[in-house]
């Protein structure tokens with residue numbers, strides 16, 4: 001190759017290099033532009049992302065706030081429900097109590113009506129007994145008279161005499177029974193007179209002294225020398241003492257001691273009175289039975305033995321005399337009945353017939 005050819009080739013190569021350089025520069029420019037554009041896009045996306053993140057954060061804190069609020073509300077509602085529940089529980093308990101009280105009242109009512117029914121029956125029986133006893137009085141008096149007259153006609157050693165004497169005794173016994181029945185069923189105005197209570201206690205004790213002896217009951221009387229006379233219904237006082245003696249005797253089936261005291265004293269409020277005490281060493285009264293012993297028909301005795309009327313009658317008698325009646329008892333130790341009767345009061349003066357207080 002010659003020198004011309006070479007220089008031409010050089011020129012051509014230089015042209016090519018220039019063209020390549022130009023192309024490179026252009027490409028470079030393009031790349032720079034592209035890079036710039038990319039950077040601006042990345043910036044844009046980053047800004048967008050930041051906004052989204054901020055939004056998310058806001059939403060998140062809102063959610064948190066809402067959750068807290070909800071929790072608060074739930075706690076409040078729970079507390080309210082709890083309170084309502086407690087109120088309901090309380091109301092339920094109160095209702096149960098009220099129902100229980102109602103049930104008790106109902107039961108009480110039932111026993112009262114039963115007692116009333118029994119009392120009504122008893123009153124009828126009492127009336128019947130009184131009228132029969134009354135009817136028996138006259139024939140008994142006739143029989144008694146006839147027997148008496150027959151006895152005067154029969155000679156001393158006649159074998160028929162014994163039979164007639166037995167008839168006379170039995171008629172007398174029937175007469176006493178009828179008199180007692182009439183007295184017991186009597187429900188009239190008290191017959192007030194001047195009474196020596198010690199004498200009445202002695203009299204009542206005499207009536208049942210045999211019975212007390214058989215039961216090995218020792219009676220210790222302690223009557224103060226200055227027990228005053230008082231205004232009272234003698235028969236009612238006897239009935240009072242008889243009932244109390246019967247109860248004391250029933251309480252000492254294995255025997256024991258019955259102390260009977262009487263002394264001058266005063267009633268609450270200062271009115272002069274007679275104070276009596278009957279103290280037995282019997283079985284005593286259980287604490288849960290004690291408040292009931294004055295109720296009509298309350299008895300702890302077997303059927304047929306107790307009527308549950310003894311103590312209510314005692315209390316009625318004491319009330320009719322405007323006195324006080326108290327029972328103190330210790331199971332296994334014994335029972336003390338204390339009676340305080342005023343010597344006189346306006347009410348029984350009203351019944352007095354010609355007796356000055």
Ligand SMILES: Nc1ncnc2c1ncn2[C@@H]1O[C@H](COP(=O)(O)OP(=O)(O)O)[C@@H](O)[C@H]1O
Nearest residue numbers: 247251284293299300306307308309310311335
């Ligand atoms: N002195 C006493 N000792 C123990 N218990 C007594 C005594 N007096 C009364 N009570 C009790 O009181 C109850 C009621 O007495 P009361 O009214 O006289 O009726 P009743 O003798 O018919 O049972 C008796 O059943 C008995 O349980």
Ligand SMILES: [Mg+2]
Nearest residue numbers: 246247310311
């Ligand atoms: Mg009795």
